[in-house]
Amino acid sequence: MTDSKYFTTTKKGEIFELKAELNSDKKEKKKEAVKKVIASMTVGKDVSALFPDVVNCMQTDNLELKKLVYLYLMNYAKSQPDMAIMAVNTFVKDCEDPNPLIRALAVRTMGCIRVDKITEYLCEPLRKCLKDEDPYVRKTAAVCVAKLHDINAQLVEDQGFLDTLKDLISDSNPMVVANAVAALSEIAESHPSSNLLDLNPQSINKLLTALNECTEWGQIFILDCLANYTPKDDREAQSICERVTPRLSHANSAVVLSAVKVLMKFMEMLSKDLDYYGTLLKKLAPPLVTLLSAEPELQYVALRNINLIVQKRPEILKHEMKVFFVKYNDPIYVKLEKLDIMIRLASQANIAQVLAELKEYATEVDVDFVRKAVRAIGRCAIKVEQSAERCVSTLLDLIQTKVNYVVQEAIVVIKDIFRKYPNKYESVIATLCENLDSLDEPEARAAMIWIVGEYAERIDNADELLESFLEGFHDESTQVQLQLLTAIVKLFLKKPTETQELVQQVLSLATQDSDNPDLRDRGYIYWRLLSTDPVAAKEVVLAEKPLISEETDLIEPTLLDELICYIGTLASVYHKPPSAFVEGGRGVVHKSLPPRTASNESTESPETAPAGAPTGEQPDVIPTQGDLLGDLLNLDLGPPVSGPPLTTSSVQMGAVDLLGGGLDSLMGDEPEGIGDTNFGAPPPAAPARVGAPIGSGLSDLFDLTSGVGTLSGSYVPPKAVWLPAMKAKGLEISGTFTRQVGSISMDLQLTNKALQVMTDFAIQFNRNSFGLAPAAPLQVHAPLSPNQTVEISLPLNTVGSVMKMDPLNNLQVAVKNNIDIFYFSTLYPLHILFVEDGKMDRQMFLATWKDIPNENEAQFQIRDCSLNAEAVSTKLQSSNIFTIAKRNVEGQDMLYQSLKLTNGIWVLAELRIQPGNPSFMDLELSLKCRAPEVSQHVYQAYETILKN
């Protein structure tokens, strides 16, 4: 007597047989047949061929049969739109049925049939149902508006359904209110700009009233909607919080988490001195803890959210450490999350317990979990200074277990502990060295090599150890190779007499036999440093390193604030803003926390610092793998080089290696201080010195100063955002380039969008095509407090080192502050490089024009320019494009122009101005240059200048 009989297939022609049964006269047989059809549908079988037969069964008094037919229709109407029309009449009739259940069912099903033709017929019945006397029908109709909007948004707006929906927010029945809110939220999501959910104190009040009475799901919709509201002051925020707090005791965890979201968001507006603020903090802890006793899937989502909450307001859960202890039967995904939160909550008060737990975890079976536990011990050591000693001894115990992956993880974290507490725990190095052979993972090998190099003077056989790594140099990963190079150089600087051969060997391995540019460049830099000035090398390579602090994996404050607004959503599970992953990203609105209204607090950065972190310490960061620039030579981004670096004269558009020229000139120089070290022949891979450059770059320096004297102010493009705050832990940089009276500058606007004060700014450019470099250090005179903006003009010169970039005008910039180092790249307009003495002699122009081969000529169109020849000439001149001659050929003006770039490249131009429309000209630009790759960019400069 069970439904499984519907699955038994008869020999052949199942569909045929069903068809016959569907057309049977007997009601019972019909129903059974429809059930069979539905059963096939549930397992994914295609039974769409039966469409007309099933629809024929629709007109019936039997509610069950009707429901079954409706189920079928919803599934297949889309594939048979013409047939679906047959059902319309029955729908319209059912919407008039005296039984509210049938009215609601009809309107619900119609909304699910995503066929355009049907939607037209839906409007009238829907309008009636929205005003139905029965709330059950009204609430179903509210949802139907959202469905219809998804199919045909325009239709919904034209028919005025949105207004009706808004009216339903004031309905007397809480379920209708909840569904109206849900429907409006959905529609608003696809129209972020529309002001659909116009929340004001009156409507908020209605929502809060409905909140107490509607079902759990309705409560979620209402709470999520409330979270989007911004109260006008702290009193309103408090009163909303008071009315939302009871939801924290709801049995449905989604209700609880949505309530937590509202509270976390509105708390932002409350003054911390308020008694209520403290009460609220206390009330938030128990429900969060309760979430952890739910099913593991719920726990996982809850833990991901708690991770955010703990970072934003550590005080809420600081006494609840124990609930995050891992249970042996937790699924692995729950275990890993709990571990993360344990570390965030670790403080001096509870560190003993935490460590005891972590030690247990490190002996578990699951490899991932064990690794994370070992890392966690290291993080505890860095976070809670008082525990460092205990952590180190725990790690040593773990190393004694000789479990391969435990040992490797332990060595990686011990390296970080050394960096945090230098000269404190080096006694353990001997133990570490014993395990050298068991290290097979790059990260652990690199860490070990770093330790050996850093403490070379205390390890007797450091040279042997490093030499043993060197044997398989080419099989190592880049990370290990780089580390090995640095470590051997360190060793050499510490024990120069014994390790000459070793350093020679590693330098030649790195520079000659490697294809990796990072490795080669670093090798060259060391080589040059050692050969030019070993004392400086020592200062650089063995410089004191900044201490690291624990907060390496905190979410940056701007992102954290945004994520707090998304508590309970997918974004909170992935810890990414929805714009980063939601498909289509159709108008995702960035949400932000409301500003605090109480005036007695300026910033809240000290509050957000996690408990136990010593305040006042600069949060330097453990350099990550990709952080090569900071890692290089252990060099901090110091004040920029203001004078020309090693090479300046060999400027050409080709590939010019910074080191190429200098190296051979330095060859054979006997470095002082390191005895008679002899560096071998220059590696053949180094490009040979470039012959006489076309225009001497150095001479430009003088040209600049003895400029033609025309006070030219070239066109300045408006500032653009180069580095968004999201990418730079709250620092936003926008800027532009200007050229005035022969000097180039970079006009920057720095905005602090983080919660902490920013200091210690510095800037550096990567090598670029034209040798642009800062001519002075970046001077930000006062610390930049949150929400403050400064404007700085940074003078630039063009004597920096040169490397051809792609695109040519690409500039990569590194900006440092007390928080981190950030990288961005920008394109500069080429006309900032047009020098003032770019006017060529007439004869010279003719000769050069002929001289440059025709294949170097490039042609471009500039359309719809509103200027005449005269104006064009003047305008271009102010940007250092000089008109040498002017001709009129057959009614067209021809301008012959020249310009010169800072590196001495001349560009010749022929500009043909032909009247296009009555008021606009079309310009035709022919450019000739010995370095044709600049033409494209010169053309772009022309276009920008002329169109602005």
Add this chain to the structure above:
Amino acid sequence: MAKMIHSLFLINCSGDIFLEKHWKSVVSQSVCDYFFEAQEKAADVENVPPVISTPHHYLISIYRDKLFFVSVIQTEVPPLFVIEFLHRVADTFQDYFGECSEAAIKDNVVIVYELLEEMLDNGFPLATESNILKELIKPPTILRSVVNSITGSSNVGDTLPTGQLSNIPWRRAGVKYTNNEAYFDVVEEIDAIIDKSGSTVFAEIQGVIDACIKLSGMPDLSLSFMNPRLLDDVSFHPCIRFKRWESERVLSFIPPDGNFRLISYRVSSQNLVAIPVYVKHSISFKENSSCGRFDITIGPKQNMGKTIEGITVTVHMPKVVLNMNLTPTQGSYTFDPVTKVLMWDVGKITPQKLPSLKGLVNLQSGAPKPEENPSLNIQFKIQQLAISGKKCLAWV
């Protein structure tokens, strides 16, 4: 948020998709391949991550009663919402068919389909209260299916469920019993981590009060406690009037009809009365030998004069253990050499003779000495006692 659940797939442990339901358009079964991939990676069915992202969808799943409920999501939704809903679906199946199993679902596939349609509309949960659902779609009983087949009547109710729109949506109207009765079960579960030396690392009580109410009309109940102070972290069934609890610490409610969970609560370790049993264990392995000794003893601690019964001990032995040769003083034990789980069904504790389990452990030869402190899990029952010391005072 809307279209929150696009589709639902039910998958059994061997990876067959045996039911699919689409609320909007049909999503191909192939989307489940991402789920299978994650399942393969997780090795253990319980370790499949609940949220999986795929290029066009998100898969949010729960694992219940050896079945995976995999929902397909297309837009930003609250995952808890989805997970809660999926559990509600599983609860409803359990309620309707007595078990939530592949066989039960397949046997009642049409009802399942009707239920799913009734529970969710365009991503908005519609009716999830079992009282209301049962009015809309009658649960299958043998009697009813016989009657239906004779009279031709159906399983689908044709009137609007009465509770649906009232302010007490959880209760149906017109309930009548000849014997009016109400039962409450207080179940408390201690969750404790105890270290090798026997001291408690962490302990808390997870408690629930389950009710079975068979009362006519619209009964209004109040329930008060001796020491409500203990209940500071409580989740309530929506029927409980929160205001009254806040001000008077009294549970006042109009109950749903039938079985439901009234409250669940947590009592943290500060308020905890001592744990009523203790375990002494010693497991040792000799270096370079393929056997070890195993010895555990259980005894009552402070049991307030009540007998401790239904004790079972589960031990996850290290992977290198091949077999165990043990003698229990009472009860019986089993060791599963595949999962390495030792189960000892102890029964009752009689204070005169403490139960113990002793013997030899055989290890894989040549394997390194394993960890000596595997985790032990103990379950037991004490009738008529709430560990938290909570007592009910009065019924009105």
